[in-house]
Amino acid sequence: MPSGQPVFPRRVPDAYIAMRGLVVASLLILLVGGTDAFRICAFNAHRLTLTKILARCDIMVLQEVVDSSQNTVLFLLQKLQRSDKTQVLNFYQYNDTEDIFAREPFVAQFTLPSKILPSVVLVPLHTTPKDVEKELNALYDVFLDVSQRWQNENVILLGDFNADCASLAKKRLNSLLLRTKAGFHWVIPDGEDTTVRASTNCTYDRIVMHGQGCQKLLKAAATFDFPRRFQLTEEEALRVSDHYPVEVELNKAAQGIPPHCLSTLLLLSLSQLG
Template identity: 30%
Template sequence: MIRIVSQIVSLVLLMVILTEGNPQQVIDASGQCHCPCECSAQHRPLFQVSARGSAATGRNASTSTSSRRLKIGAFNIKTFGRSKMSKPGVPQRIKQIIERYDVILVQEILDRSGESVRQLHRMLSRTYEFVISDRLGRGRYKEQYAFFYRTDRVSLLNFHQSTDREDAFEREPFSVLVAPKQINNVKLALIGFHAKPTDAVKEIGRLADVIGEVRRQFGADVEPIVLGDLNADCDYADRRRRLRAGDALTTNTSYVWLIGDDVDTTTRDSTSCAYDRCVLWLLVVVVVAVVVVVVVMCGGLRRERSG
């Protein structure tokens, strides 16, 4: 009973934000933003709960709780490396996007020298640090994940590279454990993942195992959140395919997909797919007069399709 109460309290202590549409912000090779609704104005929260547990809705939502909001994002920068960082205006735009978030996962890092990531880090505010994964991939093509985080907003407690002994993933998930400095008794296990498009159904189906591995690594009291380019829609791993495969993240109601199937996270006009996702595992599901779900604002950021 004490453990259940503790888990409920930990959920309430987190900042809950439901936005008018999932915040999407994208960048192509020219560095232009392709979502004017996100670039032109900040969405007004429809519902939010502060760390003190007080609630506000719509226009009555107080901005005084903004210091307690934790903004988390995932940004797949297409073929990120020295060539991308040498394009006029692009590094500055990437910097602007990253600095909107307290913690952000950057995917598809190809530069084996690491110079492009260090260059980006030097451009950011001094409050930002980063942690980077191993180079991942079965063949010569390899990628890395990097989490950039604001040291004045969160403490990095640990990180973990999934071992994947069964070779289930092309790019094994990379996780960090962070604690918001403005919210007590909360630890978030952010699981970064970029699915191989042609194996997306199979790889997403193994993410429940990864969540279990991360909880064993970081502790059972953490709040796991899977985020990144899951390729979880259209021809790769739409909901119908995931249901048919019996994917736990899709069939188990304890998992909440913060970016829905109807959201377009691509930049091409000819494509409308919710490839990028953010999936929360609710440790406790409590039905009360008002059902509160969703833990953090989790922005899906997207680039042109490359797989």
């Protein structure tokens, strides 16, 4: 992990990269089980009140966590521990010269414990509903920028894309550059409900993968129905978020890592824009 605190533009002062161990001792039982897969997740979490969700993932992208005092984030960072499973190689905030994005993507490159896929780039995005199509098409430019900058086409684009229902009609969805350009795989399928409310059925949250290494290691991709897993009522779940996390598992990327060494790396992408 790079030494010192990264410096960000004034507009987005609240993006962090940090290594995470156990937030509280009660999470230990969730980590001890282990898995052959390396799990990367994205979660539009309104409140960090159910840390068991975070403990599932080796890399977690958090979005829409609003904490004006930043006390919650600092508390998490103080509890984080360095991970032997992955490291941050590079990071930067995309230079949005045309002011297309409401929240400029904060891009990061991570090592993976795999000879097939030694590193992967994550490009998170939380679109604003009124400009979904424009921002998602501009995400292709972010892909070109990062893949050229780091000479790495194994890229995972993920987050709350608002890519369904009233925000983006199916006809417009299929005309996106990330749909028409070769090599991009939308691994959270259209029609997968990523919303908690029983009254909605929208595939807002997405994971899009590019690169042969990603494809070779892809084991599974799905939403995580945390209300069902933790036996929460809809009202209780909505106190955490009205979105399910979305996650992708890379097969055998973590082979040889002892289960008790599992830890989580968080890419905290916080937004004052909500």
